[in-house]
Amino acid sequence: MAKKRIIFSILTLLTILLLVAACTGLQSKYEPPARHPSAEDLDEQPKVCTNCHDARGEYVAYENYVHTADWGLNHRRQAYQGEAICAMCHQTSFCSDCHATGIELKPSLKNQSETYRPMQHRGDYLSRHRIDGKMDPTSCFRCHGNPKSAETCVRCHG
Amino acid sequence: MRTVTCYCGWFLGLILLVGLLSAHSVGAATRIESDTIFRVFQRDTAAEEDATVFPVYEYLQIDTGELEDYGVSFHLYGWGRADLVDSEYFEDPTAGELLYGYVEYRADANQYGLRLGRQHVFEGVANETVDGLRLSGNLGDYFSLSVYGGQPVGLNAVQGSDGDSIVGGRLAHHNGSKYEIGVSFKASENDGETAEEMMGVDLALSLPSDLRLSGYSTYNQESEDWAEQSWELRVPLGRFTLKPYYQQFSYEDYFAAGANAVNPFLLLAQSTEELTAYGVDALYQYNSSWNFGCKVKQYAYDELDAAQTYSVLAAWQGENRTQYGAEIGRTAAGDTADNDYTLVRVYGYSEAAGGRLGMDFLSGDVLLAQYDEEIYGTDSSVFASFGGGKRFMGDALSVKLSGDYSQDPYFDKDIRGTLTVSYNFAQ
Numbered sequence: 348m349a350k351k352r353i354i355f356s357i358l359t360l361l362t363i364l365l366l367v368a369a370c371t372g373l374q375s376k377y378e379p380p381a382r383h384p385s386a387e388d389l390d391e392q393p394k395v396c397t398n399c400h401d402a403r404g405e406y407v408a409y410e411n412y413v414h415t416a417d418w419g420l421n422h423r424r425q426a427y428q429g430e431a432i433c434a435m436c437h438q439t440s441f442c443s444d445c446h447a448t449g450i451e452l453k454p455s456l457k458n459q460s461e462t463y464r465p466m467q468h469r470g471d472y473l474s475r476h477r478i479d480g481k482m483d484p485t486s487c488f489r490c491h492g493n494p495k496s497a498e499t500c501v502r503c504h505g
Numbered sequence: 506m507r508t509v510t511c512y513c514g515w516f517l518g519l520i521l522l523v524g525l526l527s528a529h530s531v532g533a534a535t536r537i538e539s540d541t542i543f544r545v546f547q548r549d550t551a552a553e554e555d556a557t558v559f560p561v562y563e564y565l566q567i568d569t570g571e572l573e574d575y576g577v578s579f580h581l582y583g584w585g586r587a588d589l590v591d592s593e594y595f596e597d598p599t600a601g602e603l604l605y606g607y608v609e610y611r612a613d614a615n616q617y618g619l620r621l622g623r624q625h626v627f628e629g630v631a632n633e634t635v636d637g638l639r640l641s642g643n644l645g646d647y648f649s650l651s652v653y654g655g656q657p658v659g660l661n662a663v664q665g666s667d668g669d670s671i672v673g674g675r676l677a678h679h680n681g682s683k684y685e686i687g688v689s690f691k692a693s694e695n696d697g698e699t700a701e702e703m704m705g706v707d708l709a710l711s712l713p714s715d716l717r718l719s720g721y722s723t724y725n726q727e728s729e730d731w732a733e734q735s736w737e738l739r740v741p742l743g744r745f746t747l748k749p750y751y752q753q754f755s756y757e758d759y760f761a762a763g764a765n766a767v768n769p770f771l772l773l774a775q776s777t778e779e780l781t782a783y784g785v786d787a788l789y790q791y792n793s794s795w796n797f798g799c800k801v802k803q804y805a806y807d808e809l810d811a812a813q814t815y816s817v818l819a820a821w822q823g824e825n826r827t828q829y830g831a832e833i834g835r836t837a838a839g840d841t842a843d844n845d846y847t848l849v850r851v852y853g854y855s856e857a858a859g860g861r862l863g864m865d866f867l868s869g870d871v872l873l874a875q876y877d878e879e880i881y882g883t884d885s886s887v888f889a890s891f892g893g894g895k896r897f898m899g900d901a902l903s904v905k906l907s908g909d910y911s912q913d914p915y916f917d918k919d920i921r922g923t924l925t926v927s928y929n930f931a932q
Contacts, residue, residue, distance in 0.1 A: 359652075359672070376646055377681075378613060381574050392825065395793075403711060408682035410739075411709070411717070415746070415788055416798045416820055416830075424719055427628035428677070428685055428709060431616055439605060439625070440538070440566045440582045447625055448634035448658045449602030451586060452562055457542065459907045459923050460868040460892040462852040463828040469850075470872035470888030471913035474880050481842035482804060482812050484773055485733075485754045485780065489632065492760070493659030494695075497767040504769035 377406035383435035393436070407432065419465040448495050534572045537930040540564040546921040550593045559589040575613040581606040605634070616649070617642035626653050629675040629689020630705035630723055634658040637671070649677045660695045668697035684710045692726075701761050702726035715741045720750075725758040732758035744790050752782040781805045784814075796820045800834075810840040816848075826866075829853045845877040864893040868907070879914075886913030892923075903927045 386392045393399070395413055402410035411425050412432055426433055426442075433442075444454045455466040468476075480487050491497050542562040550556045563585050570578030585601035588594065607622030620639045626632075628651060637655015644650055652674035660669045673691035687707045693700040707721035720736030737750035760766070760774035784802030791797060797819050804812040816834030831851045838845055852870035872888040892907025905925040912918055 378616065381611065381613075402715065403682045406681045408709070408711060408717070410715075410741075411719075416796045416818060417786055417788065417800070421748075421786075424707060424709065424721065427675075428687065428707065430628070438566075438568075439580060442627075443582055443604045443625065446627060446632070447604040449604060451584070451600060451602070452542070456544075456923070457540075457562075457564075459890065459909070459925070460866070460894060460905050461854070462868045462870040462890070463826055463830075463854045469870070471874065471886040471911055471915070474876070474886055474914045475846065475848070475874060477880065478836060478838045478842040478844050478846060480769075482836070482838045483780065483782070484756075484770065485759060488760060488770055492767075492770060493633075493657070493662075494767045495659045495662040497770070498662060500769050501767070 379407075379431045379435060381435070417465075420467075445490070448493065450496075533570055535569040535930075535932045536567070536572060537928075538566040539928045541926045543924040544921065545923075546919065548592075548594050552593050556592045556594065557590060558592045558594040560586050560595070561589055562586045570609075571611075575611045578609050578611075579607075580609060612642075615643040615645075623658065626673070629673075629687055629707060629721075630691045630703040631673050631675075631689065633671060633691070633693075635671055636666075647678055647680060649679065651675050657693050657695075657700075660693065660700060664696050668694065670694045682711060684708070686710075699727060703732070723759075725761065727761070728758045730755060730758045746788045746790075748786040748788075750784060750786070752780075754780045754782075756780070777807070778809070779807045794821050794823065796822070804841070806841070812839050812841050813837045823855075823857070825856050827855050827857060829855075843878060844880070847875045849873045862893065863895070865896045865903075867891075867893045874913075876914075881914040883914040887911065888913070894925075901929050 383393055396409040397413055400407070400409040402408070407429070412429065444450075444457060453466075453468045455469040458464065458466075476487070487500075491500055540563070542564070543559070544562070545557065545559050547555045548558050564582070565584070566580075566582045568578065568580050570576065572578055581603070582605050583601065583603040585599070586595075587599045591598050603623055605623050605625060607620045607624045609621075610619040611617070618639075618641045621637075623634065623636050624639060625634050626639060631653070635653055635655045635657055637653060639651065639653035641651035642649065652672075654670075654672040656666050656669045657671040660666075671691065671693040673689065675687050675689035677685055677687035679685035685708070687705075689705045689707070690703070692702045703723055703725055705721055705723045707719075709717065709719040711717055717739040718736070719739070720734070722731060722735075723733040724730070725732045731753075732755055734751070734753040736752075737748050740747040740749070756773045756776045756778045760770045766774050782802060782804050784800065787799045789797040798817065800814070800816045802814045804814075814834065814836045816832055818830065818832035820828060820830035822828045829852070831849075833847070833849045835847050836845060850870060850872045852868075854866065854868045856866045858867050869891040870889070872886075874886045876884045876886075878884070888909065888911045890907060890909035892905060894903055894905035896903045903926075905927070906923070907925075908920065908922045910918075910920050
């Protein structure tokens with residue numbers, strides 16, 4: 348049964364591949380550049396999108412991508428709706444520090460000196476997670492919700 | 506062993522493919538980034554008390570091909586760890602993981618993209634590391650589609666990868682910056698049994714008066730009910746921005762009781778509890794340097810008493826990454842956790858102050874937590890870190906040294922050191 352589903356899935360993917368290939372004849376008007384112009388190109392650090400772009404451009408709502416003080420905790424929807432926008436400035440490894448499967452060194456230890464980035468597990472999170480985890484376990488599940496990522500929890504939680 | 510052989514096969518195939526393609530790639534570049542992290546601390550082990558633990562981590566990132574433009578490229582990122590003194594603190598003296606390793610083709614037309622290999626898929630209901638294939642692209646001006654399939658890395662901890670599979674995708678309709686609505690789907694199996702089958706809807710809608718409504722809803726097809734609702738409204742009022750939001754989670758639908766279920770969430774998946782959370786984030790951009798914020802969040806449960814969190818923060822941003830800030834918050838968990846706490850954090854990162862000490866930057870932060878109820882006989886915790894770094898060879902090489910101290914319910918006095926040597930090679 349599982350093999351049949353895998354075969355069906357592969358066939359579906361191939362069909363969709365053909366569909367996508369055929370439909371790429373429909374040219375979209377807006378194509379973001381692969382990389383954002385650098386600080387050297389602009390003579391300034393490109394930190395705030397709306398310093399140069401309209402809050403609601405014709406193709407991109409740049410206001411959505413401004414990294415406000417709470418951006419570290421609230422960038423999920425922007426990340427998957429605007430993957431190409433994020434990729435202009437961030438390498439995939441930047442996201443993998445927090446969002447990957449199989450991390451042993453938590454982000455606040457790997458990037459110990461980057462104190463300007465809000466990191467969930469900074470400091471004595473062992474004590475705080477006893478309270479946060481009971482209050483809102485959904486916040487834990489986002490990153491630890493599969494058997495491999497939960498290996499960090501299983502040592503104590505069985 | 507079979508899994509290791511399988512991965513070796515993946516890699517050899519990927520490397521061969523990239524080598525053949527990249528050789529014909531005009532403008533091919535290579536970038537290698539290495540972070541070597543030495544840590545030292547003390548822990549009680551089975552063999553002795555206060556054993557010195559001295560792990561070294563190597564994070565290696567390799568990118569080659571068309572990196573600054575569209576075309577073919579190869580990307581790899583992983584880490585390895587060895588305990589230099591074999592302290593028996595770690596379950597295994599060595600460990601490692603490939604976080605991603607894929608060949609990518611990006612076309613400059615319709616944002617058409619193909620990724621083959623280990624990759625993280627983050628879209629719609631998916632937040633997965635997958636060994637497989639992902640295709641994505643625009644279908645004209647108003648639609649975009651992405652599909653993926655393969656084996657979910659998160660499930661290979663349970664009896665290996667045999668019988669594991671994942672397929673999914675997202676179809677979105679959008680009209681420039683006016684709106685985007687997406688429908689996504691994910692189905693995974695663990696050892697031939699259903700792990701998850703989720704569907705989701707996500708929306709970003711621009712409204713008059715610069716208002717913006719956004720959010721997502723997730724439906725569990727296995728349990729046939731809504732698992733998550735998470736919606737927010739962005740209200741700009743001059744320099745203020747208000748973001749009221751609403752969230753709802755059904756534990757038995759959200760935590761997935763299928764073959765993906767794992768402790769400590771397994772018990773929650775068998776619970777009928779529902780969590781409703783709502784609140785508002787307020788941000789005030791005083792000027793280009795000063796930011797202030799305030800957050801209030803209320804948690805309401807079907808079965809437990811309510812809980813609240815409040816916090817205020819202030820941040821000053823200078824040139825480059827120089828930033829100073831402070832935040833104070835209160836978590837009133839009430840009966841949900843039988844404990845409340847107050848948290849204060851002060852932090853700083855300065856590239857100007859570092860120069861006075863011969864460094865390129867200095868960083869530090871302090872966290873203080875005060876618990877209403879004692880934890881293991883202690884009602885407070887103190888964490889402090891301090892570090893500095895210097896760059897050499899035109900910023901290609903950087904050395905960062907930091908230390909931190911913690912006194913908390915788990916450690917009477919915990920001192921840890923970290924030395925990070927980072928090297929960037931680009932050609």
